[in-house]
Amino acid sequence: MNAIMRRFRPEQLREMVLVLLIFLVIIFFGLQINNFFSGRTFNRITTSVAIIAVVAVGQTLVILTRNIDLSVGSIVGFTAYFTGTLLAANNELSPILAVLAAMVMGAALGGFNGVIVAYGRVPAIIVTLGTLAIYRTALVELSGAKSVLTNTLPQWLIDLPRATLLSVGDLDVRWLFVLALFVVAFFQLVLVYTRYGRRLYAIGSNPEAAKIAGFPSQRIVLLAFVLCGSLAGLAGFMFLARFGNITVVAGLGIELNSVAAAVVGGVNIFGGSGSVIGVLLGAILIDLLEQSLIRWLAVSEFVRDFLLGLLILLAVAADTVVMNRLRNAWARSGLESHSDSQEESGHVA
DSSP states (O other), rough: HHHHHHSSSSHHHHHHHHHHHHHHHHHHHHHHSSOSSHHHHHHHHHHHHHHHHHHHHHHHHHHHTTTOOHHHHHHHHHHHHHHHHHHOOTTSOOOOHHHHHHHHHHHHHHHHHHHHTTTTOOOOHHHHHHHHHHHHHHHHHHHHTTOOOOGGGGGGHHGGGGOOOEEETTTTEEEHHHHHHHHHHHHHHHHHSSHHHHHHHHHHHHOOOOHTTTTTTTHHHHHHHHHHHHHHHHHHHHHHHHHOOOOOTTTTTHHHHHHHHHTTOOOTTSSSSSOOHHHHHHHHHHHHHHHHHOOOOTOOOOHHHHHHHHHHHHHHHHIIIIIHHHHHHHHHHHHHHHHHHHHHHHHOO
């Protein structure tokens, strides 16, 4: 056991457990649902998980600072609707400009949250619960409750959800999923190798110590909310591409799924620990369960919601009890290893 603890960090062990759970869920539903092991199932899940994964990465940046953003679902719906309106009015608009417009709009909405939380010192759960309702109401009022229709959108956007990087039989690796993987890889590198990423962990682990160390905590938290909003805006564009027909309820419930993906993926809800790779695995597990339970006629929609809530509670409990013990054991193992090496060097001397 000590050898395992020296070789793997507790977070890495959790990620391996998530991979095992994903395989077990696939095997279970493969035995329950006809034609589950097919390229079509893979295509459906990867297209769906791409949106949740992008939002969950942004949510992770905020949670690492001991905050939370409950407005991301409304930001996804807001940016999806108004990007769709923009493209419907101008079919010749460049795809890059459309994506940038969605991300800038999302960044502005996220920045509004960040200013109030970081500089107004209002608890994030209160701020974002309020803006969740404000952004959704603004969408309803500004849109006049009208819908964006697929037949008004440019052809390149309609074709985007089925655009593939490569195909193996009926299994497709689609560009939306590739985009989500790029976002995950980029922000994993940011958290591990940049000063900003390390400061996010430091603020979440011990805000007072970070303040004493001279970290610009307010600016760091503000930027986390801006990035979260920007990624929610990108997810809004992806949502528009996937569904085409966008109503004022677009993105409803994504905030719950994004928090669930982060927590199940190993991000400590009290800040300071977690990885983006784990968040991707959490998003895959949650979406795999949702998509599978929809096809499994043995359960109702209420049972699906119950299982998602139960999964969140189990993840938080596991992080509080099991992961804390693993971290303590890992720390002791490291100290013992260091002590042994000192004794050996002492004998040699």
